[in-house]
Amino acid sequence: MGADIVGELIDYQLRVNGHEHDVADGWLGESLLYVLRERLGLPGSKNACEQGECGSCSVLMDGRLVCSCMVLAASAVGAEIVTVEGLSPGYNELSDIQAAFLAEGGVQCGFCTPGFVVSVHDLLEHNPDPTELEVREAVSGNLCRCTGYGRILAAVRAAQETRQG
Amino acid sequence: MTVVVPACLEEAFEAFDKCPDAQLLAGGTDFMVEVNFALRRPPAVVCLRKVEELKGWRLEGGEVVLGAGITYAELMGPQLGDLVPCLAQASRTVGSPQIRNAGTLGGNLGTASPAGDSLPVLAALDAKIIVASKNGRRSLGFDELIVGPKRTTLGPGEVIVEIRVPAALGSQEFLKVGTRNAMVIAVASVALVVDWAGRSVRCALGSVGPVVIRARDAEKFISSRIDWTGRELTGDDDLAEFTALVRSAARPIDDHRSTADYRRHAVGVCAQRALGRILANHGGGAWEQTSWAS
Numbered sequence A: 001m002g003a004d005i006v007g008e009l010i011d012y013q014l015r016v017n018g019h020e021h022d023v024a025d026g027w028l029g030e031s032l033l034y035v036l037r038e039r040l041g042l043p044g045s046k047n048a049c050e051q052g053e054c055g056s057c058s059v060l061m062d063g064r065l066v067c068s069c070m071v072l073a074a075s076a077v078g079a080e081i082v083t084v085e086g087l088s089p090g091y092n093e094l095s096d097i098q099a100a101f102l103a104e105g106g107v108q109c110g111f112c113t114p115g116f117v118v119s120v121h122d123l124l125e126h127n128p129d130p131t132e133l134e135v136r137e138a139v140s141g142n143l144c145r146c147t148g149y150g151r152i153l154a155a156v157r158a159a160q161e162t163r164q165g
Numbered sequence B: 001m002t003v004v005v006p007a008c009l010e011e012a013f014e015a016f017d018k019c020p021d022a023q024l025l026a027g028g029t030d031f032m033v034e035v036n037f038a039l040r041r042p043p044a045v046v047c048l049r050k051v052e053e054l055k056g057w058r059l060e061g062g063e064v065v066l067g068a069g070i071t072y073a074e075l076m077g078p079q080l081g082d083l084v085p086c087l088a089q090a091s092r093t094v095g096s097p098q099i100r101n102a103g104t105l106g107g108n109l110g111t112a113s114p115a116g117d118s119l120p121v122l123a124a125l126d127a128k129i130i131v132a133s134k135n136g137r138r139s140l141g142f143d144e145l146i147v148g149p150k151r152t153t154l155g156p157g158e159v160i161v162e163i164r165v166p167a168a169l170g171s172q173e174f175l176k177v178g179t180r181n182a183m184v185i186a187v188a189s190v191a192l193v194v195d196w197a198g199r200s201v202r203c204a205l206g207s208v209g210p211v212v213i214r215a216r217d218a219e220k221f222i223s224s225r226i227d228w229t230g231r232e233l234t235g236d237d238d239l240a241e242f243t244a245l246v247r248s249a250a251r252p253i254d255d256h257r258s259t260a261d262y263r264r265h266a267v268g269v270c271a272q273r274a275l276g277r278i279l280a281n282h283g284g285g286a287w288e289q290t291s292w293a294s
Helices: A032-039 A096-104 A113-126 A132-138 A150-164 B009-018 B031-036 B078-083 B085-092 B097-102 B105-111 B119-124 B216-225 B238-249 B260-282
Strands: A009-016 A019-027 A058-061 A064-067 A080-082 B002-004 B023-025 B044-047 B057-060 B063-067 B128-133 B136-141 B146-148 B159-166 B171-177 B188-195 B200-206
Touching: A009 A032, A019 A032, A032 A058, A058 A113, A064 A113, A064 B097, A096 A113, A096 A150, A113 A132, A113 A150, A113 B097, A132 A150, B002 B009, B009 B044, B009 B128, B009 B159, B078 B085, B085 B119, B085 B171, B085 B188, B105 B119, B105 B159, B119 B171, B119 B188, B119 B200, B171 B260, B188 B260, B200 B216, B200 B238, B200 B260, B216 B238, B238 B260
Parallel strands: A009 A080, B002 B044, B023 B044
Antiparallel strands: A009 A019, A058 A064, A058 A080, B057 B063, B063 B159, B128 B136, B128 B159, B171 B188, B188 B200
16 A cells, blocks of 8 residues: 545445445545445444444454444455444344344344444454353443343353254 | 555655655554545555564663554564563553554654653653654654644654664553543543652653643652652642642543533542552652542
């Protein structure tokens, strides 16, 4: 990546869920979250706080869990981005973590769920057998106002046990 | 608004030449909040995410040289956790895993918030901060870089490139008070370093003044009261006096996060507890961590 100086509205490409996506006439101050939802038709990442507090916009960027509202979209050129849409095995299919959230009642209004799913996916990829404290720390950046978290923790435990067979 | 994503410092300096008003962007965890809320629309942004020279860390003599782009998550790694324990502790209190994966040490310094979690640590360790521009590099002490709330002495076109701290210096603790353990901006924080070999104590206070404060009187007092051979305190009232001196060094304000009175109280508790933990874990005597509450 060179020092490309670009104008007020620009065209660029983002690599999301394994595919190159064209962003046309984007304003350069747009967050990655905004571009995912409003320009690329990927509304799975939710927009709530826009200040990194709630975790509902969590995505993986070059394999690291981040809040997409905190990423300047135009600076993410060349990065590998995975959203919640990229975690399910196919269209209208659920990942094991999503299935566990449903089975354990870890979903109520559902707004925080995509962010939790991405965070839990990241946790179990790096730490397949986390303790409850490790789970709590891993989801400490995701807020849920419905469940009281008990059923979310149960869903994580269920997904963990299923993976371990 | 223009966005530049240079791959090396040289390219970053060139970008500054073309857009001298450019805003530096590191992890984005402060900057993007302001952009999202339309509080800021800088004419240009130089994003440092890909600048190779700012990544990683190395050992050089007795110093740990941290690239300014190192993230809090990286600072919590096992090796750095041993080399600079209180920086790892402070990093773990920053935001959430998402924030710790994005936010950087250089960004914390550049933002220069009075509540920056890494800042008391860097002040207590007498960190050297290396800044660079196309005209060369200079080395700054902590006080020489941060001079007020969100105010630094960085010149136009200058980038924080390295932070140098002593490797595995003495015993270290970082403590922070807020409403939760996660996602919280410090109400008060303390970094404490007991340098057994150098027979000195360094104590830096965060969130209780316009900038990080070194509690010099408290440091001098407690250094004179430690039995450096036996690694214990010599007098019964030493801890109380140390706490009082820490509190009198603080210059807190009332704001939406806390009252000044509570901040002053809390910073004393943190300092006392930090010293208690160091004496309990690394001291020579049978130190009991019971008198914590006052």
